Amino acid sequence: MEKLKVLVVDDEPGIRSGVQRVLKNYTVGFPFMDEDFSFEVMDAETGESALNMITHHEIDIILLDNKLPGIQGIEVLEKINKMSLDIAVMMITSYASLEIAVKATTLGAYNFIPKPFTPDEVKSAIENISKHLFLMRMTRKMKEEGRQIRFRFLSVLSHELKSPLNAVEGYLEIMKEKQAGENITEYMSMIDRSLVRIKAMRGLIMDMLDLTRLESGKKSRKLQNVNLNYLARMAVDTVMPLAIQSNIEIITNLEDEVQLTADPDEMEIIFNNLLSNAVKYNRKNGEVQFEVKQKGNNLMIRVSDTGIGIDQEDLPKLFAEFSRIKTNETQNINGSGLGLSIVKKMVDLYRGTIDVSSQPRLGTTFKITLPII
Amino acid sequence: MMSKTEAMSRIKKMILIVDDDPDYLFQMKYHIENFGFDVITAENMKEAEKALEEKPDLAILDLMMETQDAGFVLAYKIKKQQPRLPVIIASAVAAERGINFRVETKEDKKWIKADLFIEKGIRSDQLHREIKRLLKL
């Protein structure tokens, strides 16, 4: 059980011992919390000794009387506020003026409890303030974690963007200094590699744009009734040039009328990513099967290929950002490692599921199920 | 009697370059061979550990290979095996972006055992100078 430290600041001994008694065996629990809170009560007679205790104990909650012998409660509150401590303060007031109430609120007092109070009033006030404190700390923690994930993402991204720049720059330097002689044919492989890297970088930037769309959230989504048959055909047209290069046949099985409430751009991104992977990671003269159909209340998208496949142990990594599977077969294939992470995020948006099954050297199948609502 | 080339190759220092970017690897090899060193390359941890058996005289490691801090891990392993082998860690991410992988604190320096950190865009003459310095040439 987690213990919250409560500090009661009041010059009336009756109030101090009263709160002690009431909170002694009191616990607070909320459905969204793993553990209940119990309370450890400390007390102080003056504002001065309260401030001293705050600096020495990690206090969570303060019940603070305004009328104190030395400095006033409101001044204590002011000091706490300045130290920006993670403490929730509740003012105890017998005859609070509106002026003091307003001031206390601006200084971050969470609530007021009138004096004299009943045990039940103390309990319910403490219950509220504990919940408030818990949620406040939780929010902060989640924001912090979000920032860390973002930070990691950005550092990987800048690495991914800088690597191709460095590679191309490096080749240009060699050419500028004519390190391999005067004959341009000596540099052909460097030029080819530079072009490959630039193309990959463009792909990464396109993926980034897709991600930005996702992150900008619901605002920019254009949900409408779309005919997936049409979008699916467009996606096939898009990968066709790539497929022809390796003589890969794309076999489609698309229902004529498959309607879904969706953002057409998002559907296109899903189709394009799966199809381009199925072609990229295929073999020469291979085959891609592309199926879109309605099954009950669900929409099924299936893309399978006859390509290099994926090792069982690598499957869990597929949907992570920037994750690429490194093997001899994939080392000359371009990609940012973002495509499937984007697809996964999009599928989540539609509350759908994505499954993958694969056999090394035989092929891979991706299956997406989206509920039709 | 040793042949002349054998004697030559024995006095040539050998440099290990570990990086998962094939172009970077190619270019580094290109430059460093031009400086007059022998070069062995490795594209990942496993290859690198094998290459270490060849007893290189200096290692240049990419910071982010398979995982974000693979370079650090490898540097640590190398220093444990061969404490005297100079290690350079190369990174494509600039510190001025605020992304410095926290190698600033004493705590980190204690276990990150690199002799030098370089930026990947480093000019080849600078690189040459640093290598000569670390090899005490």
Ligand SMILES: Nc1ncnc2c1ncn2[C@@H]1O[C@H](COP(=O)(O)OP(=O)(O)OP(=O)(O)O)[C@@H](O)[C@H]1O
């Ligand atoms: N159909 C497939 N067959 C075999 N491996 C695949 C297939 N699809 C994806 N992969 C593996 O999963 C990894 C992640 O795929 P993902 O689409 O996220 O990135 P990518 O193809 O590297 O880049 P891009 O975002 O440019 O498509 C790929 O690098 C590849 O190794």
